Amino acid sequence: MLKRLSAEFLGTFWLVFGGCGSAVLAAAFPDVGIGLLGVSLAFGLTVLTMAYAVGGISGGHFNPAVSVGLAVAGKFPASSLVQYIIAQVAGAIVAALVLYFIATGKPGFELGGFASNGYGAHSPGGYSVTSAFLIEVVMTFMFIFIILGATHGRVPVGFAPIAIGLALTLIHLVSIPVTNTSVNPARSTGVALIVGDWAIAQLWLFWLAPIVGGALGALAWKAVGEDD
Numbered sequence: 349m350l351k352r353l354s355a356e357f358l359g360t361f362w363l364v365f366g367g368c369g370s371a372v373l374a375a376a377f378p379d380v381g382i383g384l385l386g387v388s389l390a391f392g393l394t395v396l397t398m399a400y401a402v403g404g405i406s407g408g409h410f411n412p413a414v415s416v417g418l419a420v421a422g423k424f425p426a427s428s429l430v431q432y433i434i435a436q437v438a439g440a441i442v443a444a445l446v447l448y449f450i451a452t453g454k455p456g457f458e459l460g461g462f463a464s465n466g467y468g469a470h471s472p473g474g475y476s477v478t479s480a481f482l483i484e485v486v487m488t489f490m491f492i493f494i495i496l497g498a499t500h501g502r503v504p505v506g507f508a509p510i511a512i513g514l515a516l517t518l519i520h521l522v523s524i525p526v527t528n529t530s531v532n533p534a535r536s537t538g539v540a541l542i543v544g545d546w547a548i549a550q551l552w553l554f555w556l557a558p559i560v561g562g563a564l565g566a567l568a569w570k571a572v573g574e575d576d
Contacts, residue, residue, distance in 0.1 A: 353435040355406035359398040360439030363410050364538050367391035368463035369447050388520035396513025411532040417492035417562030440538030464539045464547040465530040465554045473525040480527045481557045487519045488531045488561030496569040530554040
């Protein structure tokens with residue numbers, strides 16, 4: 349269990365450091381900023397690379413909503429949920445702290461949103477709380493559905509991380525303008541603790557919506573894709 353929790357810690361660390369780091373450090377960098385497309389790709393690559401690196405150890409969840417979804421689908425023991433979620437949130441917090449210390453090394457650094465998720469005035473596109481909730485539910489629903497499908501025994505072994513990484517890239521391409529894309533309560537928590545204030549006040553949505561979406565996605569897979 350210690351090895352599995354360590355793998356989840358490192359995987360979530362890499363997801364937050366690489367994904368949020370691309371948004372904080374590189375998205376609008378003068379002349380060569382990677383923009384929305386680059387940030388979306390960075391999040392997908394973090395999951396793809398760590399799924400290959402440690403997926404064989406812990407299952408490669410890196411996300412409380414994924415752990416909940418897999419538990420609902422009967423693919424992960426519910427008795428391990430709390431331990432996995434603690435490891436994931438810890439990895440996200442440490443990643444956000446390291447990223448913050450790096451970012452503050454630039455003269456004139458301003459914290460801003462620090463890649464936090466938000467709705468209303470804190471949505472990149474000014475989307476309402478209802479829009480934010482719906483897109484996070486739908487995107488997490490599809491993410492879990494794809495994870496369960498890609499890891500099913502009928503699918504050729506070894507390709508699941510590619511499908512999962514590309515799915516997360518697509519999710520970000522669609523939903524960054526709405527919420528800055530969470531689909532991952534740990535990712536949201538790490539940076540929100542750095543920003544404080546509004547980011548923490550709105551954090552409830554980025555726990556509730558992904559977990560609801562993850563559970564629904566698992567139920568849909570059991571109904572549609574799972575063998576009898």
